[in-house]
Amino acid sequence: xxxxxxxxxxxxxxxxxxxxxxxxxxxxxxxxxxxxxxxxxxxxxxxxxxxxxxxxxxxxxxxxxxxxxxxxxxxxxxxxxxxxxxxxxxxxxxxxxxxxxxxxxxxxxxxxxxxxxxxxxxxxxxxxxxxxxxxxxxxxxxxxxxxxxxxxxxxxxxxxxxxxxxxxxxxxxxxxxxxxxxxxxxxxxxxxxxxxxxxxxxxxxxxxxxxxxxxxxxxxxxxxxxxxxxxxxxxxxxxxxxxxxxxxxxxxxxxxxxxxxxxxxxxxxxxxxxxxxxxxxxxxxxxxxxxxxxxxxxxxxxxxxxxxxxxxxxxxxxxxxxxxxxxxxxxxxxxxxxxxxxxxxxxxxxxxxxxxxxxxxxxxxxxxxxxxxxxxxxxxxxxxxxxxxxxxxxxxxxxxxxxxxxxxxxxxxxxxxxxxxxxxxxxxxxxxxxxxxxxxxxxxxxxxxxxxxxxxxxxxxxxxxxxxxxxxxxxxxxxxxxxxxxxxxxxxxxxxxxxxxxxxxxxxxxxxxxxxxxxxxxxxxxxxxxxxxxxxxxxxxxxxxxxxxxxxxxxxxxxxxxxxxxxxxxxxxxxxxxxxxxxxxxxxxxxxxxxxxxxxxxxxxxxxxxxxxxxxxxxxxxxxxxxxxxxxxxxxxxxxxxxxxxxxxxxxxxxxxxxxxxxxxxxxxxxxxxxxxxxxxxxxxxxxxxxxxxxxxxxxxxxxxxxxxxxxxxxxxxxxxxxxxxxxxxxxxxxxxxxxxxxxxxxxxxxxxxxxxxxxxxxxxxxxxxxxxxxxxxxxxxxxxxxxxxxxxxxxxxxxxxxxxxxxxxxxxxxxxxxxxxxxxxxxxxxxxxxxxxxxxxxxxxxxxxxxxxxxxxxxxxxxxxxxxxxxxxxxxxxxxxxxxxxxxxxx
Numbered sequence: 090x091x092x093x094x095x096x097x098x099x100x101x102x103x104x105x106x107x108x109x110x111x112x113x114x115x116x117x118x119x120x121x122x123x124x125x126x127x128x129x130x131x132x133x134x135x136x137x138x139x140x141x142x143x144x145x146x147x148x149x150x151x152x153x154x155x156x157x158x159x160x161x162x163x164x165x166x167x168x169x170x171x172x173x174x175x176x177x178x179x180x181x182x183x184x185x186x187x188x189x190x191x192x193x194x195x196x197x198x199x200x201x202x203x204x205x206x207x208x209x210x211x212x213x214x215x216x217x218x219x220x221x222x223x224x225x226x227x228x229x230x231x232x233x234x235x236x237x238x239x240x241x242x243x244x245x246x247x248x249x250x251x252x253x254x255x256x257x258x259x260x261x262x263x264x265x266x267x268x269x270x271x272x273x274x275x276x277x278x279x280x281x282x283x284x285x286x287x288x289x290x291x292x293x294x295x296x297x298x299x300x301x302x303x304x305x306x307x308x309x310x311x312x313x314x315x316x317x318x319x320x321x322x323x324x325x326x327x328x329x330x331x332x333x334x335x336x337x338x339x340x341x342x343x344x345x346x347x348x349x350x351x352x353x354x355x356x357x358x359x360x361x362x363x364x365x366x367x368x369x370x371x372x373x374x375x376x377x378x379x380x381x382x383x384x385x386x387x388x389x390x391x392x393x394x395x396x397x398x399x400x401x402x403x404x405x406x407x408x409x410x411x412x413x414x415x416x417x418x419x420x421x422x423x424x425x426x427x428x429x430x431x432x433x434x435x436x437x438x439x440x441x442x443x444x445x446x447x448x449x450x451x452x453x454x455x456x457x458x459x460x461x462x463x464x465x466x467x468x469x470x471x472x473x474x475x476x477x478x479x480x481x482x483x484x485x486x487x488x489x490x491x492x493x494x495x496x497x498x499x500x501x502x503x504x505x506x507x508x509x510x511x512x513x514x515x516x517x518x519x520x521x522x523x524x525x526x527x528x529x530x531x532x533x534x535x536x537x538x539x540x541x542x543x544x545x546x547x548x549x550x551x552x553x554x555x556x557x558x559x560x561x562x563x564x565x566x567x568x569x570x571x572x573x574x575x576x577x578x579x580x581x582x583x584x585x586x587x588x589x590x591x592x593x594x595x596x597x598x599x600x601x602x603x604x605x606x607x608x609x610x611x612x613x614x615x616x617x618x619x620x621x622x623x624x625x626x627x628x629x630x631x632x633x634x635x636x637x638x639x640x641x642x643x644x645x646x647x648x649x650x651x652x653x654x655x656x657x658x659x660x661x662x663x664x665x666x667x668x669x670x671x672x673x674x675x676x677x678x679x680x681x682x683x684x685x686x687x688x689x690x691x692x693x694x695x696x697x698x699x700x701x702x703x704x705x706x707x708x709x710x711x712x713x714x715x716x717x718x719x720x721x722x723x724x725x726x727x728x729x730x731x732x733x734x735x736x737x738x739x740x741x742x743x744x745x746x747x748x749x750x751x752x753x754x755x756x757x758x759x760x761x762x763x764x765x766x767x768x769x770x771x772x773x774x775x776x777x778x779x780x781x782x783x784x785x786x787x788x789x790x791x792x793x794x795x796x797x798x799x800x801x802x803x804x805x806x807x808x809x810x811x812x813x814x815x816x817x818x819x820x821x822x823x824x825x826x827x828x829x830x831x832x833x834x835x836x837x838x839x840x841x842x843x844x845x846x847x848x849x850x851x852x853x854x855x856x857x858x859x860x861x862x863x864x865x866x867x868x869x870x871x872x873x874x875x876x877x878x879x880x881x882x883x884x885x886x887x888x889x890x891x892x893x894x895x896x897x898x899x900x901x902x903x904x905x906x907x908x909x910x911x912x913x914x915x916x917x918x919x920x921x922x923x924x925x926x927x928x929x930x931x932x933x934x935x936x937x938x939x940x941x942x943x944x945x946x947x948x949x950x951x952x953x954x955x956x957x958x959x960x961x962x963x964x965x966x967x968x969x970x971x972x973x974x975x976x977x978x979x980x981x
Contacts, residue, residue, distance in 0.1 A: 236261020
């Protein structure tokens with residue numbers, strides 16, 4: 090059960106080919122004519138059988154042709170029949186190499202594959218390559234060189250281009266997969282496979298679109314958790330919302346939301362094909378992310394300055410040697426060398442000088458990566474320096490990038506560097522771009538490990554009141570809340586608002602203004618006017634009753650003239666905020682058709698579109714994510730001391746963002762929202778104006794299905810008593826549990842470790858720890874039993890220590906109806922009912938997620954576990970693939 094379900098597709102032991110008759114060219118497509126040659130030239134070691142759909146005989150006659158993978162390259166009208174034959178001879182995977190298959194025929198092919206349990210890659214794709222397995226099941230070009238870089242591309246043309254570029258630049262691949270628009274095995278499933286593929290160390294993706302955002306983000310998070318992933322996405326100009334009833338709906342583009350989603354997965358996005366190549370070079374060299382500080386070692390000041398300028402442009406940091414390191418290095422460099430900013434070794438630098446400078450950077454903790462720039466000089470030895478620099482890469486421990494300037498004089502040097510597997514670039518800017526991808530991956534990993542719950546630790550909101558308000562609006566067949574309704578909804582989530590009262594006549598307006606106290610602001614109240622100032626529907630700083638009366642009358646007349654069709658409820662009155670040092674910000678919500686709701690933050694006020702200073706983040710948010718969201722806008726600088734004003738209360742803004750996140754998570758009816766302006770000063774933050782758009786929620790929204798990233802499922806947390814006293818907490822696993830899980834495994838007996846992992850491992854590797862603690866709660870669950878003990882410290886105060894004493898887990902299978910379980914209990918707590926409780930709890934979660942069956946493999950020797958399974962009503966049967974195991978199954 091440890092074998093990935095796509096193994097028959099990407100690592101087949103045998104292949105059957107449907108490609109027409111070689112002696113009858115009219116029965117073959119262009120793909121059919123080439124695939125046989127590609128498979129043969131690739132050198133696949135397993136059996137390859139060729140079948141013709143026109144042959145006669147029975148299925149029994151074809152029994153000898155049974156294979157893991159069926160490769161089909163036939164005219165479109167014969168594809169369905171060939172796939173049916175592949176299913177009947179029990180092929181577990183199929184690849185259809187075709188072009189021009191329409192969506193109707195694609196659905197028919199998918200249905201046939203589903204009926205026979207076939208994992209189908211295609212139609213309308215160019216196939217795949219697995220160089221280490223000598224499999225070239227593609228028509229994208231000759232078999233690539235073996236390497237550690239995987240490529241997934243939704244464009245056949247780009248697949249061929251990247252393969253050709255890799256061949257010319259000594260870049261090898263572990264896997265190359267071409268995905269068409271109609272393929273059944275999609276991007277998410279391919280990522281799932283590559284995340285577990287030991288030959289793949291890093292992944293590059295070219296994509297044009299996804300159909301299931303949560304599944305895509307889930308797979309991307311799983312892959313980027315242990316391997317660098319770089320994404321180039323085409324089609325970036327579409328708007329997020331067609332309605333545009335709020336500022337957020339009109340100014341936040343879907344590409345910004347995609348960018349935000351990608352950051353939360355821990356992957357890195359590049360914006361151009363050139364940057365993708367730069368990223369591929371760095372990833373193929375197995376560079377690992379460590380930080381944003383890049384040192385420049387050069388023998389020419391000009392190229393070094395260009396690199397330094399680009400470092401600043403990309404918000405990286407130019408690394409400088411410590412004073413001590415510089416003093417130690419200086420005596421062994423040429424006389425004209427300078428180390429103040431760049432490590433400019435001067436024109437006289439030879440191979441020894443370059444090596445000494447690189448070694449100094451390797452030892453300095455303030456340096457995260459090294460860029461070596463060489464400019465050819467009269468009498469210089471570019472090839473000799475290249476050999477020396479390349480030889481240092483293996484033991485450096487930090488990313489080493491190179492840029493040999495020029496062309497003919499450095500051609501041999503570039504070849505030496507390429508052969509050594511060191512990333513080399515033709516320009517300083519391209520090299521810095523390459524390092525930027527590594528640094529971005531490092532930064533995005535911090536976002537990947539954030540798993541906020543739907544509700545923050547702040548005071549609990551009035552959820553019932555908020556839902557009743559929205560239901561009342563929808564019952565009136567309205568979608569746009571009035572200003573007073575919008576503020577009431579904010580107040581239900583404890584967001585500070587200005588007191589607002591509706592006036593329907595000028596006399597009411599004067600009376601209310603006198604009660605509130607001058608100065609006051611008047612605003613038109615209409616569900617049909619998204620931007621009040623556009624129709625002169627806002628008047629500020631009115632100082633007396635006469636001014637209020639005149640402003641009311643003028644506003645009503647003007648709005649009726651400019652918007653004669655608009656429904657007008659009246660005019661709202663509110664006291665001026667009175668924040669002399671206030672900064673105007675905005676918080677918005679927009680709903681993307683693919684990624685669902687997104688939260689935007691930035692500069693507010695009437696010139697919000699003109700200033701265009703905003704950042705976007707997907708919910709749910711926690712404090713770390715809220716702080717990062719604020720830091721990404723230029724306006725964040727004004728929250729400190731600003732032109733004589735004291736620092737604003739940034740914590741109040743952070744809490745507002747957390748409150749908005751709660752609204753988005755708990756109110757799936759929320760479609761768009763503006764809090765603009767949000768005024769913040771040294772005393773706090775205040776929502777002065779708000780506009781909210783709602784709509785009916787889908788039936789499944791109660792499970793947070795409207796969110797692209799599932800929140801931490803805190804609702805599964807329980808407290809249970811221990812036999813003999815004490816208690817433990819049963820809760821879903823968190824990324825921070827890695828060290829406690831490692832302690833649990835290390836403390837197990839050798840027998841218990843073998844029973845759980847079927848191996849003699851003594852501890853979990855870093856990738857295994859990441860896999861077990863940073864999980865996608867949508868398709869898997871791990872419940873940990875945590876016991877907290879209190880021991881007296883030296884100062885008399887008690888010290889609390891937490892330990893994981895048991896783990897139960899399930900992972901959903903590709904059929905989305907069954908799942909596979911595992912169980913691990915600390916030896917010291919065996920026989921106390923902990924295993925039973927963990928299994929019952931994990932089955933409850935699986936049942937709650939709609940799964941219908943739970944299965945697991947248990948070693949025959951593990952009699953205690955088999956006894957537990959029997960007591961829980963599991964059916965225990967022999968496992969046909971391995972007699973050392975028993976298959977335990979139970980309907981949920």
